[in-house]
Amino acid sequence: MKFILASSSPRRRELLASIGLIPDQIISPDVDETPLKGEGIREYVKRIAILKARAVHSKIPEAYVLAADTSVEIGRRILLKAEDKEDARQMLQRHSGRRHRVYTAVCVLSPTGREACRVLITRISFKRLMDDEIEDYLASGEWEGKAGGYSIQGKAAKFVKFISGSYTNVVGLPLYETDCLLKGLGFRG
16 A cells, blocks of 8 residues: 655655654655635645645555645634745744744545545744844744744744644644544545
8 A cells, every 4th residue: 555745845744754664755745826816725735735735646545645834824814834934933923922823724635535624723822022032033043944834843943822722733733633634534544
């Protein structure tokens, strides 16, 4: 029973390994991740996770394919991966002293073509950030490639005042829900 991770995220690979799931193959799907006009974050992350899973499953239909997408919402604004240091700075300034939500959609496709998806939300509150804290964090480079401009499992952990929900969701893959989706489709890894 072949298991494929449709993601280039090293964090997702590490999270899966932490629960004993080692993908037979890792494929980074090439999908357009541009949000659609008027699309809410829940719909957005689910659509992207499904697109990623289907793109890989169409090439290797005999496998279980797991895909996920994570984004951050503050107010009604969707924050994707920071494009550059200035974008990350603006994101961190938005997080400062406020709550935000991290959404991750997980999608699994089975060899029989059955599909199961789940969207998980984790609420986080950051302390008020001083300018020098933001600059130190930006200098670390941890913001690169991270939704919302930060990595909770790194130096930004000291910014978190409050978290409600799955920690692994914020890292990029809610493990409990992922395991349930895989087992629900018959995967025994």
